[in-house]
Amino acid sequence: MNPTTILRPLGATLIALAVGQSHAAAERPLIPLLKAEQVKPACDKGLASLRKQVTALEAKPKAQSGDAKKVFAEWNTLQIAIEDLQGPVEVWNNMSPDPKVRQASEACLVEISKFATDLFQSDKLYQRFKVVKPGDKVEDKVREDAMENFEDTGVALAPAKRARMKQLLNELELLSQEYARNVRDNNTKLAFTPDEVKGLPESYLSRAKRDANGNYLLGFEYPDYNPFMEYSDNEAARKRYQLAFANRGTPRNLDLLKQAMEKRLEIAKLFDLPSFAHFVIRRRMAETPEAVNKFLADVQGAVTDVEKRELEELRQFKAAKLNIPAEQSRIERWDVSYWQQKLKQERYSIDQNELRKYFPTDASVDWALKISSDLYGVDFKRVDVPAWHEEVRYYDVIDRASGQRISGMYLDLFPRDGKYNHAAAFPIRSVSTVAKRTPISVLVTNFDRQGLNADELETLVHEFGHVLHGVLSNTRYVMQAGTSVERDFVEAPSQMYEEWARSKQSLQMLAPLCKTACPTISDDMVKRMTAAHNYGRGIRYARQLLYASYDMNLHTPTVGDPQAIWEKMEGATPLGHVPGSQFPSQFGHLMGGYAAGYYGYMWSEVIALDMLSRYSGKLMNPEVGRLYRQTILERGSELKGRDLVRSFLGRDPNPKAFFDEINGQRLQ
Numbered sequence: 001m002n003p004t005t006i007l008r009p010l011g012a013t014l015i016a017l018a019v020g021q022s023h024a025a026a027e028r029p030l031i032p033l034l035k036a037e038q039v040k041p042a043c044d045k046g047l048a049s050l051r052k053q054v055t056a057l058e059a060k061p062k063a064q065s066g067d068a069k070k071v072f073a074e075w076n077t078l079q080i081a082i083e084d085l086q087g088p089v090e091v092w093n094n095m096s097p098d099p100k101v102r103q104a105s106e107a108c109l110v111e112i113s114k115f116a117t118d119l120f121q122s123d124k125l126y127q128r129f130k131v132v133k134p135g136d137k138v139e140d141k142v143r144e145d146a147m148e149n150f151e152d153t154g155v156a157l158a159p160a161k162r163a164r165m166k167q168l169l170n171e172l173e174l175l176s177q178e179y180a181r182n183v184r185d186n187n188t189k190l191a192f193t194p195d196e197v198k199g200l201p202e203s204y205l206s207r208a209k210r211d212a213n214g215n216y217l218l219g220f221e222y223p224d225y226n227p228f229m230e231y232s233d234n235e236a237a238r239k240r241y242q243l244a245f246a247n248r249g250t251p252r253n254l255d256l257l258k259q260a261m262e263k264r265l266e267i268a269k270l271f272d273l274p275s276f277a278h279f280v281i282r283r284r285m286a287e288t289p290e291a292v293n294k295f296l297a298d299v300q301g302a303v304t305d306v307e308k309r310e311l312e313e314l315r316q317f318k319a320a321k322l323n324i325p326a327e328q329s330r331i332e333r334w335d336v337s338y339w340q341q342k343l344k345q346e347r348y349s350i351d352q353n354e355l356r357k358y359f360p361t362d363a364s365v366d367w368a369l370k371i372s373s374d375l376y377g378v379d380f381k382r383v384d385v386p387a388w389h390e391e392v393r394y395y396d397v398i399d400r401a402s403g404q405r406i407s408g409m410y411l412d413l414f415p416r417d418g419k420y421n422h423a424a425a426f427p428i429r430s431v432s433t434v435a436k437r438t439p440i441s442v443l444v445t446n447f448d449r450q451g452l453n454a455d456e457l458e459t460l461v462h463e464f465g466h467v468l469h470g471v472l473s474n475t476r477y478v479m480q481a482g483t484s485v486e487r488d489f490v491e492a493p494s495q496m497y498e499e500w501a502r503s504k505q506s507l508q509m510l511a512p513l514c515k516t517a518c519p520t521i522s523d524d525m526v527k528r529m530t531a532a533h534n535y536g537r538g539i540r541y542a543r544q545l546l547y548a549s550y551d552m553n554l555h556t557p558t559v560g561d562p563q564a565i566w567e568k569m570e571g572a573t574p575l576g577h578v579p580g581s582q583f584p585s586q587f588g589h590l591m592g593g594y595a596a597g598y599y600g601y602m603w604s605e606v607i608a609l610d611m612l613s614r615y616s617g618k619l620m621n622p623e624v625g626r627l628y629r630q631t632i633l634e635r636g637s638e639l640k641g642r643d644l645v646r647s648f649l650g651r652d653p654n655p656k657a658f659f660d661e662i663n664g665q666r667l668q
Helices: 023-027 036-058 068-095 099-120 123-131 137-152 159-184 202-207 222-231 235-246 252-270 276-281 289-322 333-348 361-376 454-471 492-502 523-534 537-554 562-571 600-615 622-633 641-649 656-662
Strands: 190-192 216-218 378-382 393-399 405-412 424-429 440-444
Touching: 036 068, 036 099, 036 123, 068 099, 068 123, 068 137, 068 424, 068 440, 099 137, 099 159, 123 137, 159 252, 190 235, 202 222, 216 222, 222 235, 222 333, 235 333, 252 276, 252 562, 276 289, 289 333, 289 537, 289 600, 289 656, 333 523, 361 378, 361 454, 361 622, 405 454, 424 454, 440 454, 454 492, 454 523, 454 622, 492 523, 492 600, 537 562, 537 600, 537 656, 600 622, 600 641, 600 656, 622 641
Parallel strands: 405 440
Antiparallel strands: 190 216, 378 393, 393 405, 424 440
8 A cells, every 4th residue: 555645745843853863863864752742842943834835835926937947946855745644643643653743743744734735726836737737748737737736626616615624634634543543542452262263373373462360362453453364263353353343444444435526526516527437447457437447347247257266165065174065165355365365275375374484574574675685786785874763764775876875764564553454655755856855755554564475465565666666766866756656657666676476586585584594485485485376366356346446436426325335236245244244334445545546456456467577577687677666656746647657668558458357368
């Protein structure tokens, strides 16, 4: 996942608050560490400075057609100042171990959102972009992107509509923050008896907390939840955990989502558009909701029979293992991970938990750095710097050819209370070559400290793909840096990188990085891992299809009840709806930037699998890696997504590999 900042980009108002930096540290931009009582004064000071800059820009004489470079430079300077305020606050809000810091940061983000709305409703700044004539394609895209940002915020609306748009955007930010907080700060622990945890590996049980009665206390962190659903032999316990996990956003979030849907539809109406999907998708690669719905219909046609076949196979497998008549066997939602894991163990000799000894967490991180280093011609230098938690790591990114530091990144790898509880890359500081500004990204995961399974290894390289998109970006202006590409393209680089977690060429580089001896990954094991990964693709893609279709159904010309819509749509799937479950209450994508955009995960995968063809099966080819760095990673959004792909592939993207993947026909 790739969270985007409110304004699109981040960077130094708050960085100046860092205490005790040496000269060398001053050259290496770092995220400052503030106490809770310091956040609001720093935020207020930063916002006051930003408003002063905006006022100064608005007071300048009218721009002329030949003033493009001047206008773009002024805008770039302002965007940098915005990033320098917003970026650190994003980190504190999502990752600080101090709940008071998170609370103060959330309030600051709301104020930054209000500032953003005011900024993009400034007609004087809008007119400066409107009159200039860009000098090249990059400047042309800067102007186009800026104009769209202004117009989508309502600058060209009639005064009453513009005022209402401002109110709606501010209200949506408040809803989003509350929704995320309700999930992030849910520290519920479920108690499971020793009988209910039978089947789970000893390494899992030995680190779990226990209550006075000897029951195991498990929360909603992924290292707790996922292994339980794969290994607990107790079906009733799996059901109880699955239901609690699906409801961890609390019923309040259903109301917040409904309110957001209503406000989004009202936004679309302000622009005389029939739905929020029309408002959003007109700026994406897909361009129209009709194109998205056709794509989803094509996926439906490809995946339906595959999903039914896999579920029937699991049902028969369950019946055989439990020695019950097939007609009495039924696969429930809380059964899928468990019986898939059992089947993969038997058929492919792949046990997800056993894979952890092949992929120790530290070695896996070093491996992700190693393959990235070899492919893209960079080195990662570990540097001891102050961070918001003692387990956070920082690296300088060094361009190997020039020997210059080009960026930095933080890795926050392990779960803790109050931390962002998914996996994501936060592009908190963007590059600008004209400003001689280097980027910073933050990788956030919630991994097992001892080792990763195959799915988690894929998550590592997926999110690292987002990080690379940020730290290897080399754009002229911050607003076009890194992951600022269209939302239905942004996942493509990270999805493509998942392939390296299943390739012998790259995986054979992992064992030598282990601090203590770990098993070598054989050709046979890679084949079995790939086969195990491929099994269940119908179930996997059908679930993604459900999420994307649900998202589109929430953003139609009418507003329905989000829970009722979900129950109807999930109820129509082969596995049906689990009574009492409230999945929409914790579907954070729909409140965090992917509204009317979740289809982008599969749309991006079409591009990702197609881009793999350029490697011709040789994933560690540094020549192709350098080309990819130059044409995709470095360019950010200086070109539209389709043009970026064309520059790398030498042709337009083709969906064949994606549909071959669903049908099991793609060559590995």
